[in-house]
Amino acid sequence: MIYNCDLPCSFFLSLLSVLGSSVVFIQQPHDLVVVAGQPVTLPCSITGYHGTVLWVKDGLALGVNRDMSGYPRYDVIGDHSKGEYHLLIQRTELTDDGSFECQAIQAATRSRPARLTVLVPPDDPVIIGAPVVSLRAGDSLNLTCHAENAKPAASIIWIRNGEVLNSAAYTKTLLRDGRRESTVSTLHISSSNIETGQQITCRASNKAAPNGKEATVTIDIQHFPLVNLSVEPQPVLEGNLVKFHCAAKANPPVTHYRWAKGGNMITDATGDTYEVLVDHSFFTEPVSCEVTNALGSTNISRNVDVYFGPRLAAEPQSLQVDRGSDAVFSCAWIGNPSLTIVWMKRGHGVVLSNENTLTLKGVRQEDAGKYVCRAVVPRVGVGEKEVMLTVNGPPTISSTQTQQALYGEKGQIKCFIRSTPPPDRIAWSWKETVLESGTSGRYTVETVSTEDGVISTLTMSNIVPADFQTIYNCTAWNSFGSDTEIIRLKEQGNNQFTPGSVFSSGSLRLAVIIGVAVGAFLALIVLIGTLGAFCCARLQRNLKGVVSAKNDIRVEIVHKDHNATREPEEHGNMKQMMMERSEFQQESVLKQLEVLQEEERELQHIKDPTNGYYSVNTFQEQPTPSISLTTNQNAEVRNPATATLGKHRVPTGMSYTNIYNTLGAGPNRLYDYSQRFVLGMGSSSIELCEREFQRGSLSDSSSFQDTQCDSSVSSYSKQDGYVQFDKASKASVSSSSHYSQSSSQNSDLTRPLQKRMQTHV
Numbered sequence: 001m002i003y004n005c006d007l008p009c010s011f012f013l014s015l016l017s018v019l020g021s022s023v024v025f026i027q028q029p030h031d032l033v034v035v036a037g038q039p040v041t042l043p044c045s046i047t048g049y050h051g052t053v054l055w056v057k058d059g060l061a062l063g064v065n066r067d068m069s070g071y072p073r074y075d076v077i078g079d080h081s082k083g084e085y086h087l088l089i090q091r092t093e094l095t096d097d098g099s100f101e102c103q104a105i106q107a108a109t110r111s112r113p114a115r116l117t118v119l120v121p122p123d124d125p126v127i128i129g130a131p132v133v134s135l136r137a138g139d140s141l142n143l144t145c146h147a148e149n150a151k152p153a154a155s156i157i158w159i160r161n162g163e164v165l166n167s168a169a170y171t172k173t174l175l176r177d178g179r180r181e182s183t184v185s186t187l188h189i190s191s192s193n194i195e196t197g198q199q200i201t202c203r204a205s206n207k208a209a210p211n212g213k214e215a216t217v218t219i220d221i222q223h224f225p226l227v228n229l230s231v232e233p234q235p236v237l238e239g240n241l242v243k244f245h246c247a248a249k250a251n252p253p254v255t256h257y258r259w260a261k262g263g264n265m266i267t268d269a270t271g272d273t274y275e276v277l278v279d280h281s282f283f284t285e286p287v288s289c290e291v292t293n294a295l296g297s298t299n300i301s302r303n304v305d306v307y308f309g310p311r312l313a314a315e316p317q318s319l320q321v322d323r324g325s326d327a328v329f330s331c332a333w334i335g336n337p338s339l340t341i342v343w344m345k346r347g348h349g350v351v352l353s354n355e356n357t358l359t360l361k362g363v364r365q366e367d368a369g370k371y372v373c374r375a376v377v378p379r380v381g382v383g384e385k386e387v388m389l390t391v392n393g394p395p396t397i398s399s400t401q402t403q404q405a406l407y408g409e410k411g412q413i414k415c416f417i418r419s420t421p422p423p424d425r426i427a428w429s430w431k432e433t434v435l436e437s438g439t440s441g442r443y444t445v446e447t448v449s450t451e452d453g454v455i456s457t458l459t460m461s462n463i464v465p466a467d468f469q470t471i472y473n474c475t476a477w478n479s480f481g482s483d484t485e486i487i488r489l490k491e492q493g494n495n496q497f498t499p500g501s502v503f504s505s506g507s508l509r510l511a512v513i514i515g516v517a518v519g520a521f522l523a524l525i526v527l528i529g530t531l532g533a534f535c536c537a538r539l540q541r542n543l544k545g546v547v548s549a550k551n552d553i554r555v556e557i558v559h560k561d562h563n564a565t566r567e568p569e570e571h572g573n574m575k576q577m578m579m580e581r582s583e584f585q586q587e588s589v590l591k592q593l594e595v596l597q598e599e600e601r602e603l604q605h606i607k608d609p610t611n612g613y614y615s616v617n618t619f620q621e622q623p624t625p626s627i628s629l630t631t632n633q634n635a636e637v638r639n640p641a642t643a644t645l646g647k648h649r650v651p652t653g654m655s656y657t658n659i660y661n662t663l664g665a666g667p668n669r670l671y672d673y674s675q676r677f678v679l680g681m682g683s684s685s686i687e688l689c690e691r692e693f694q695r696g697s698l699s700d701s702s703s704f705q706d707t708q709c710d711s712s713v714s715s716y717s718k719q720d721g722y723v724q725f726d727k728a729s730k731a732s733v734s735s736s737s738h739y740s741q742s743s744s745q746n747s748d749l750t751r752p753l754q755k756r757m758q759t760h761v
Contacts, residue, residue, distance in 0.1 A: 023049040023107040026083065029100050029114030034092050035208045036120045036151075042087040044102035044111060045078070051106030053085040058098045062087075094118050094151065094179055120180055121209035122150035125202045130217040134295035135196075137221050141189040145202030145215065146182065153181035154204040161198070165189075196221040225250035225291040225298040235305035236278060237380075242304055244274040246289035250298075258290040280308035283336050309381020310335040314356075316373050318388040320420060327360040327367070327389055333375035335383075346370035346386065365393050394481025395419030397474060401485070404492040411463045413487050415474035418453040423476040426456045430472045463489075 027045035034040040046053065055062040055076070065085070068074040073091060078084025089096055097118040103110035127133075128144045135141055147154035153172045158165040168187045175181060183204065198219045205212030225248040232243050248254050259269040262285030266274065274287070288301035314332035321327050333339055343353040346369060352358055360367060368391040374384040396418050405411025417423055427436045428445055435445050435458075444459045456474060460467055468491050475484040 023047075023104055023109050025102075025109070025111050027086075028111040029087070029102055031115040031117070033117045033119060033207075036092055036094055036118050038092055040089050040092055040096075040116065041077070042089075042100050042102075042114055042116070044085045044087065046083040046085065046102075046104055046109075049083060049104050049107055049109075051104060054103045054105055055085075055087050056101045056103060056110075089116075092116075092118050094120055094177070097179065118151070119206070119208035120149060120151035122147040122154035122183070122204045122206060122213060124213050125154075125156065125204040125215040127200075127202050127215045127217045130215060132218045132220050132294070135194070135219060135221045136223055136295070138191055140191050141187075141194050141219065143187040143189070143200060143202075143217060145185045145187070145204070147185075147204035147213075148182045149175070149180050150183065150204070150206050151180045151208070152206050154183045154206045154209075156183055156185035156202060156204045158185070158187045159201040159203060165200075194219055194221070220252075220294070222251050222293070222295040224296050225254055225293055227289060227291045227298045227300045229287075229289050229300045229302050231287075231302050231304055235307055238279050238306050238308035239277060242276060242278045242282070244276075244287055244289065244302070246272045246274075246291060246300075248272070248291040248298070250291065250293040250295075252294045255292050255294065258292070260288045260290070261285055278304050278306050280306060280311050280334075280336075282306050283308065284334070305336070307336050307377075307380055309377050310339050310375035310383030312383065312385055316385055316387045318390070320390040320392065321363055322392045323365060324362050327363050329358040329371060329373065329387055329389075330356055331373040331385055332356050333373075333383065335375060335377040335380070337377065337380075339375045339377045342374045342376070344372050344374065346372055360389070363389070363391055365391050367391060368393075390420045392420050392480060395423050395476040395478050395483045397476060397483045397485040399474065399485050399487060402488050402490050404490050405460070405463050405467070406492050407463050407465070409463060411460045411467065411489060413458050413472055413489060415456045415458075415476075415485060415487065416453055417456065417474075417476045417483075419476060419478050421478055421480075422449070423454060423478050425477045426454065427475050428456070428458045428472060429475065430470050460489075463491075 024047045025045065026047050027043040029042040029044055032040055032042070042055075044053070044055075052064055053076075054064055055068075055074075062068060062071055062074060063076070065080075066076040068076060073089060073093075075088045075090070076085055077088050078086045085102060087100065087102070096116060099113045099115055101110050101113050126146045126148075128146075133141070133143065143158070145156055145158070147156055156168070156170060158168050165187060167189075168185045171184045173182045173184070185202065187200070189200075196219060199216050200219065201214050201216045203212045203214045227246060227248045230245045230247070232245075234242075236242055244259075246257055246259075248257075257270060257272055259266040259274050262281070272289075274289075276282075282304040283306045284303070286301035286303045288299055290297050290299040292298075310333045312331065313334045314330065316329050316331035319327050319329065329343070331341075333341060341354060341356060342351050343355075343358040344351060352360075352371075358371065358373070368389050370386050370388055372384050372386050374382065376382050397415060398418070399413075399415045403413045405413075415426070415428075417426065425436065426447055427434055428443075429435075433440065433443070435443055437445050437447065439445075442461045444461075445456065446459065447454060447456045449455075454476075456476075458472065458474075467489050470489065472487045472489065473484060474487060475482060
């Protein structure tokens with residue numbers, strides 16, 4: 001019996017003799033070659049052994065007996081009762097390549113090693129440029145064929161028209177796994193030895209693929225497209241239509257056109273023509289037409305001669321320099337045709353430079369400002385760019401010197417500082433206090449930077465009266481100097497309203513209350529005016545004529561019937577009756593005079609509500625002595641005879657501020673009330689007035705004025721000149737001055753503001 005073992009035979013013989021039994025390998029694994037993907041079986045049969053059998057690959061145990069759970073493609077097959085332990089490998093892979101052994105563990109016996117070689121056929125060969133290789137006429141042909149991942153390395157041959165071409169060169173490369181290889185073959189054919197339409201085959205083979213694998217390429221000798229790009233019209237003014245035409249000759253035919261401008265694709269142009277409204281960019285960014293066929297592409301570009309106005313190529317930058325240093329500005333323009341550049345200072349007509357660069361030597365504070373770089377393209381357009389020159393200097397403060405606040409609320413005063421460089425320090429000072437930032441008592445200082453400068457705000461909580469008497473000083477410093485501004489705080493009054501005022505909640509409520517009160521007052525005036533007009537209308541119907549109110553003034557009878565006159569004796573009777581009541585009449589007239597004087601001032605601002613429907617000049621004026629009245633700026637009425645002052649009555653519907661402004665707008669004025677003050681002739685009317693006057697109190701003449709007697713004064717007018725009082729008039733006025741004062745002081749403020757009028761009966 002022969003034992004195939006690596007240990008000395010004497011050792012095994014002695015071991016077997018000791019065990020008292022014999023283990024014999026009937027079948028042992030042997031070297032095999034298999035193509036990847038195919039199954040293979042390694043045989044192992046042992047007689048006289050019933051112990052554990054172990055398969056080992058490259059010194060590593062695969063599994064015991066039939067347990068190959070770690071290798072799903074491996075399986076131990078055969079009849080174990082007969083000692084068969086064959087190793088079956090399904091779908092062999094390159095990783096199965098190695099040395100295998102079958103071992104009897106308890107018998108300390110193993111088979112001879114068997115080498116399993118796994119062959120891998122090459123991948124399908126690849127010819128670069130296949131299936132058709134385009135070749136320009138006159139050029140030689142270089143073909144490259146790759147056969148990858150073969151074990152062993154593939155052999156490559158080139159075949160043309162059934163003949164093997166022997167001019168190829170080969171290179172082999174071992175892959176990273178150390179088992180497979182790649183083969184590259186390059187075939188060079190001169191231009192004289194090839195023809196269009198020929199087919200050349202690359203065949204790759206090895207032991208795993210003895211018949212080989214092939215790839216074929218067709219040779220097509222062609223030329224690239226010949227392209228001509230035309231542009232019409234040229235030159236062209238910016239904004240006009242231009243047509244590009246791309247004419248091409250190619251073999252094989254053109255497959256497509258592609259347009260681009262300045263390197264950017266034009267997606268809406270796909271044919272051989274492109275139309276567009278050109279702008280300045282077509283002058284510097286060429287339009288290209290790319291024509292492609294099976295061989296390749298031809299690209300041609302053209303610029304358009306576009307006439308356009310100046311375009312900024314290099315933008316000038318604003319500068320900030322110290323006094324005495326140089327300032328250099330630079331700008332660049334493009335334009336077509338050639339342009340001219342001009343540098344000027346804004347607001348000045350002097351040309352400083354005609355170059356791209358403007359240099360200012362030793363700048364001064366007055367050189368600061370805006371500078372303009374202007375470019376001119378003749379007959380096409382003009383462009384300009386403005387820059388700012390800032391000259392470092394001391395700060396300047398510009399703020400409202402009087403600012404407003406509400407008593408009892410928060411107030412603010414603001415200080416606006418322009419400074420280059422920015423201010424190093426900003427301080428508020430008042431009385432003995434200096435505050436730069438933060439909070440001190442009721443005062444807080446905040447500083448905010450803006451594009452135009454710095455705003456420093458002094459906030460005062462709970463404004464007190466002393467704040468309106470304080471002088472606040474805002475001062476700013478920088479490295480070049482300082483500036484200061486004195487600011488006062490003014491109380492925002494109720495009668496000071498501007499369109500830009502911002503009402504606080506308290507002032508808004510006050511404004512609402514005042515508005516409601518004024519509205520109610522106006523409504524009351526309208527109601528009283530309506531009642532007064534009704535009473536006047538009833539009184540006028542009872543009047544039979546009018547007569548003069550003073551015994552030293554000629555009496556004029558005013559007739560409603562212009563075709564008839566009164567009898568002389570009627571005039572005499574009436575005059576006698578008036579003389580008997582002279583004292584009463586003088587006092588009554590003076591009272592009415594005071595009322596009319598007040599209403600004259602009111603009517604300077606108030607329009608006649610009747611729009612002239614009633615005639616106020618229906619009688620003939622006769623020259624008579626007149627009474628002079630003087631109105632001063634304080635709206636007081638002075639009696640020429642007694643120099644007794646009376647309070648001016650505020651016209652209805654006007655504020656005290658308005659009447660003050662109206663009366664104070666000019667010098668003192670004298671009015672001549674020389675018009676007759678006409679009283680009713682009917683005895684019933686005169687007696688009614690007399691009874692009403694006797695019932696009323698002298699200190700309160702409003703009771704008399706509220707009766708129908710108020711309508712007895714029919715009209716008055718203002719003359720351009722005035723006549724001095726005669727002695728009798730002075731005496732009369734002097735004796736009754738107290739009535740005038742009483743009438744002025746106690747006039748009904750709610751009466752409608754309108755002239756006494758005489759209606760046509």
